[in-house]
Amino acid sequence: MSTVRKAVVVGGNRIPFARSNGAYAMSSNLDMLTAALDGLVARYGLQDERIGELAAGAVLKHSRDFNLTREAVLGSSLSPETPAYDVQQACATGLETVLGLSDKIKLGRIESAIAGGVDSASDAPIVVSEGLRHALLELNRAKTLQQKLKAVSKIRPKDVTPVAPGTNEPRTGLSMGEHQALTTVQWNVTREAQDELALASHRNLAEAYERGFFDDLVTPYRGLTRDSNLRADTSLEKLAKLKTVFGRQLGDRATMTAGNSTPLTDGASTVLLASEDWAQSRDLPILADVVDGEAAAVDFVHGKDGLLMAPVFAVARLLGRLGLTFEDIDYFEIHEAFAGTVLSHLAAWEDEEFCRERLGLDGALGKVDRAKLNVNGSSLAAGHPFAATGGRIVASLAKQLHERGEVDGRPARGLISVCAAGGLGVAAVLEAR
Amino acid sequence: MTDKYTAFVSRGWGRDLAKRLGLPQPVALRRYAADERLPGPALVVGSGPSAQALADALEGWGVEVRRDGADDGGASPEAGSDGARRPKLGAIILVLDDVEGPEGLSAPVLAAGRALRSLAACGRVVTVSRRASAADEPSLAAARQGVEGILRSLAKELRSGSTANGILLAEGVGADAPSVLGALRFLLSGRSAFVDGQFLTVGTDGGALPLDPDRPLAGKVAVVTGAARGIGASIARTLGRDGAKVVAVDVPAAGESLARVANEVHGTALQLDITRTDAGERILEHAVGRHGRLDIVVHNAGITRDKLLANMDAAKWDSVIAVNIAAQLRINDALLASDHFGDGAHIVSVSSTSGIAGNRGQTNYAASKAGVVGMVRSTAARLAARGGTVNAVAPGFIETEMTAKIPFATREVARRLNSLQQGGLPVDVAEAIAFLASDAAGGISGNVLRVCGQNLVGQ
Numbered sequence: 001m002s003t004v005r006k007a008v009v010v011g012g013n014r015i016p017f018a019r020s021n022g023a024y025a026m027s028s029n030l031d032m033l034t035a036a037l038d039g040l041v042a043r044y045g046l047q048d049e050r051i052g053e054l055a056a057g058a059v060l061k062h063s064r065d066f067n068l069t070r071e072a073v074l075g076s077s078l079s080p081e082t083p084a085y086d087v088q089q090a091c092a093t094g095l096e097t098v099l100g101l102s103d104k105i106k107l108g109r110i111e112s113a114i115a116g117g118v119d120s121a122s123d124a125p126i127v128v129s130e131g132l133r134h135a136l137l138e139l140n141r142a143k144t145l146q147q148k149l150k151a152v153s154k155i156r157p158k159d160v161t162p163v164a165p166g167t168n169e170p171r172t173g174l175s176m177g178e179h180q181a182l183t184t185v186q187w188n189v190t191r192e193a194q195d196e197l198a199l200a201s202h203r204n205l206a207e208a209y210e211r212g213f214f215d216d217l218v219t220p221y222r223g224l225t226r227d228s229n230l231r232a233d234t235s236l237e238k239l240a241k242l243k244t245v246f247g248r249q250l251g252d253r254a255t256m257t258a259g260n261s262t263p264l265t266d267g268a269s270t271v272l273l274a275s276e277d278w279a280q281s282r283d284l285p286i287l288a289d290v291v292d293g294e295a296a297a298v299d300f301v302h303g304k305d306g307l308l309m310a311p312v313f314a315v316a317r318l319l320g321r322l323g324l325t326f327e328d329i330d331y332f333e334i335h336e337a338f339a340g341t342v343l344s345h346l347a348a349w350e351d352e353e354f355c356r357e358r359l360g361l362d363g364a365l366g367k368v369d370r371a372k373l374n375v376n377g378s379s380l381a382a383g384h385p386f387a388a389t390g391g392r393i394v395a396s397l398a399k400q401l402h403e404r405g406e407v408d409g410r411p412a413r414g415l416i417s418v419c420a421a422g423g424l425g426v427a428a429v430l431e432a433r
Numbered sequence: 434m435t436d437k438y439t440a441f442v443s444r445g446w447g448r449d450l451a452k453r454l455g456l457p458q459p460v461a462l463r464r465y466a467a468d469e470r471l472p473g474p475a476l477v478v479g480s481g482p483s484a485q486a487l488a489d490a491l492e493g494w495g496v497e498v499r500r501d502g503a504d505d506g507g508a509s510p511e512a513g514s515d516g517a518r519r520p521k522l523g524a525i526i527l528v529l530d531d532v533e534g535p536e537g538l539s540a541p542v543l544a545a546g547r548a549l550r551s552l553a554a555c556g557r558v559v560t561v562s563r564r565a566s567a568a569d570e571p572s573l574a575a576a577r578q579g580v581e582g583i584l585r586s587l588a589k590e591l592r593s594g595s596t597a598n599g600i601l602l603a604e605g606v607g608a609d610a611p612s613v614l615g616a617l618r619f620l621l622s623g624r625s626a627f628v629d630g631q632f633l634t635v636g637t638d639g640g641a642l643p644l645d646p647d648r649p650l651a652g653k654v655a656v657v658t659g660a661a662r663g664i665g666a667s668i669a670r671t672l673g674r675d676g677a678k679v680v681a682v683d684v685p686a687a688g689e690s691l692a693r694v695a696n697e698v699h700g701t702a703l704q705l706d707i708t709r710t711d712a713g714e715r716i717l718e719h720a721v722g723r724h725g726r727l728d729i730v731v732h733n734a735g736i737t738r739d740k741l742l743a744n745m746d747a748a749k750w751d752s753v754i755a756v757n758i759a760a761q762l763r764i765n766d767a768l769l770a771s772d773h774f775g776d777g778a779h780i781v782s783v784s785s786t787s788g789i790a791g792n793r794g795q796t797n798y799a800a801s802k803a804g805v806v807g808m809v810r811s812t813a814a815r816l817a818a819r820g821g822t823v824n825a826v827a828p829g830f831i832e833t834e835m836t837a838k839i840p841f842a843t844r845e846v847a848r849r850l851n852s853l854q855q856g857g858l859p860v861d862v863a864e865a866i867a868f869l870a871s872d873a874a875g876g877i878s879g880n881v882l883r884v885c886g887q888n889l890v891g892q
Contacts, residue, residue, distance in 0.1 A: 035689070038692055038693070038696055039688065039689075039692045039702075041692075041696055042681075042691070042692035042693075042695035042696050042701065042702035043692075043701065043702055044701065045695075045699070045700065045701040045723065047696050047699045048699070077696040212685075212706070212709070214685075215685045215704045215705065215706075216703075216704060218685070218688070219688040219689060219691075219692050219702075219704070220685070220686055220687070220688045220689045221689055222689075225685065225686040225688075283722060283723050283724070283725065284723070285722070
């Protein structure tokens with residue numbers, strides 16, 4: 001181990017994100033991750049290259065995919081001698097793989113790395129009921145015919161119904177949307193503000209596609225060339241017509257619709273990370289430095305904070321450690337799980353009392369300039385294949401930063417925050433190269 | 434895509450039936466493999482210094498050479514003095530660069546004629562002669578131009594996958610010039626399987642033969658547009674096989690198959706719409722930035738939007754012109770403006786027999802593909818000043834996904850309308866491009882090489 005050095009983003013590749021049960025209905029996590037990986041290999045000429053390490057993961061994962069990332073390596077054009085491991089941190093999986101691998105590069109343990117994530121809501125695992133599972137396990141242990149019959153006789157008709165895949169919080173039983181609906185009300189976020197954010201996301205993503213921004217970030221897959229959730233022609237009028245889907249028990253105060261919430265999505269993303277030497281010796285581009293990252297968690301179980309509010313804390317701690325304020329940030333990439341999530345974060349950062357009491361600051365953290373927020377669109381438009389979102393954001397932000405170059409004589413700087421199930425949140429700072 | 438007819442008439446009773454009924458009898462062509470050999474010795478017809486130089490070169494390549502001075506007009510060179518049967522000839526090299534008038538053609542051409550019956554299947558006839566020009570004496574010009582008629586007619590006489598092609602020497606170019614030898618080697622090889630009845634003109638003694646004939650593009654960086662599928666993918670594979678580092682370019686929407694091709698050839702994928710105004714700069718930036726240089730650009734990307742002219746609309750017309758010719762012109766401008774594209778640079782552009790002979794319903798396409806021919810001829814002089822070459826290939830009927838969609842009967846007829854009585858393969862076009870992109874073709878520029886099995890229409 002040597003002194004700490006820089007970890008840089010070389011580039012990224014993802015497949016277009018598809019609304020679930022659409023273009024990728026027949027694709028597995030392994031298929032999609034391998035496709036995203038092969039696109040990255042093709043873009044950067046990494047065929048037969050032994051990469052230092054790969055880390056990726058999926059939130060909805062089959063037990064057969066216990067070694068998902070390594071299997072993707074073996075199915076790709078990379079050297080089969082590339083080691084790999086799986087990561088699982090709910091929707092923060094993708095960003096956490098970037099941060100973890102960057103740390104390994106910074107410490108000199110590896111020269112190159114690929115971070116990634118994949119998720120399929122279409123090809124989700126279906127689980128048998130606990131009753132059936134216990135009976136089958138007992139059957140497996142049974143030795144005599146009598147024991148076997150006894151095990152089978154325990155199966156009840158209701159046990160045969162499979163358990164549908166769900167992402168409800170195990171400790172509250174509430175879906176993520178229902179949790180956010182409560183937070184949205186708590187922070188007085190209006191329906192109009194949410195619809196405006198959703199509209200900006202679609203417009204920004206559509207514009208980025210139009211100007212060719214994604215030409216070297218996305219490789220088509222299964223006939224899909226753009227994110228299938230993107231509605232370039234949507235409008236506030238159209239969004240205003242949608243019915244509320246979460247927080248209906250709140251009556252008039254329910255504001256969250258299918259338009260200002262992310263849909264279930266399938267997709268995969270990858271990011272190529274490296275030491276400066278490794279990238280330079282291969283004539284590869286250097287888009288950005290991975291400066292730092294921070295994870296946080298909130299006690300949503302007892303209602304102290306909303307389920308998806310952890311990034312508020314992660315960002316405050318990260319900026320504090322780096323000695324930065326919002327004035328020093330040129331691009332904000334705040335993952336749009338729901339428009340209400342982003343707007344609740346913004347509201348919290350603007351709230352003097354909250355920032356003093358909960359974040360330990362002297363006053364409000366500050367106001368995020370909307371012109372700097374999710375400038376190339378985010379999850380409301382692109383969709384949100386849980387573990388793949390982090391890679392999408394890191395690669396797009398790195399490219400945006402590189403294109404911007406310098407601001408006021410310093411490298412352009414970007415802040416990422418991603419909320420996740422279990423009251424988790426991860427933030428990161430990238431700087432242009 | 435498979436040519437079932439050729440398989441049927443290649444063996445057993447299918448062969449007998451086709452013979453008895455006088456049906457076309459295409460054979461599986463001899464195509465390039467790393468350890469390829471001519472199917473027999475090469476007969477060099479001619480007695481001048483050029484014939485000697487070519488015979489020496491052939492022997493240097495390990496080819497068994499027979500000579501025929503063509504002075505005596507005597508017995509067939511194939512009946513040995515002991516009367517024993519000698520092995521069939523792999524090639525006949527007919528050296529005619531020293532003919533001075535039409536009467537001088539008789540002896541060498543008839544000598545070659547006597548040897549034709551001894552030519553093995555998939556054999557080669559190659560003429561080497563001087564290009565006729567308006568500055569020549571009339572009788573000299575007549576003799577030189579006469580070779581063209583001889584070659585094109587002879588190519589139509591040959592059967593069993595054999596081809597006849599010619600090398601034309603410009604004034605001042607010797608038969609031992611690198612590109613004459615390079616062209617000879619290409620025309621004898623399986624690389625030229627579907628090139629028939631064509632001439633390559635060697636304009637200068639520029640160029641250099643490769644150190645390793647199986648990896649003539651070693652160390653070169655090549656860009657191929659439209660590389661995601663079909664002929665473009667085959668070009669990428671062939672250039673990669675020949676040693677080049679390939680930058681595979683196609684529109685972003687074709688990225689999935691483009692990535693597959695790039696990974697297969699160990700190159701890089703560049704998703705780029707070539708009609709973008711900065712396409713040339715982006716290509717240069719990628720090639721030079723990632724691979725340190727740019728030596729070869731293959732303009733292969735092309736589209737068809739067929740309509741009779743009476744029914745043509747502006748969208749169909751304009752999109753074909755934009756992709757097939759305007760984009761190439763703009764990219765070439767960027768290449769010519771760059772310091773990274775000069776000495777030893779090669780541009781090869783894909784034209785089409787439609788651009789030469791015309792095709793019903795393809796006025797827009799033919800305009801673009803004939804435009805490619807004009808562009809190549811005009812650009813040749815500009816690139817020559819920088820030590821580079823630019824050439825075009827014009828594919829005829831090639832077995833691709835596109836031609837597989839032609840209705841059965843039309844396709845069957847189109848396939849047989851050439852001297853080899855079959856469709857070519859994408860690799861045949863790719864081989865011709867790989868040759869023109871190599872330094873061995875450094876003395877060849879402004880040429881349009883047809884890869885059409887000597888289609889009955891056009892030249």
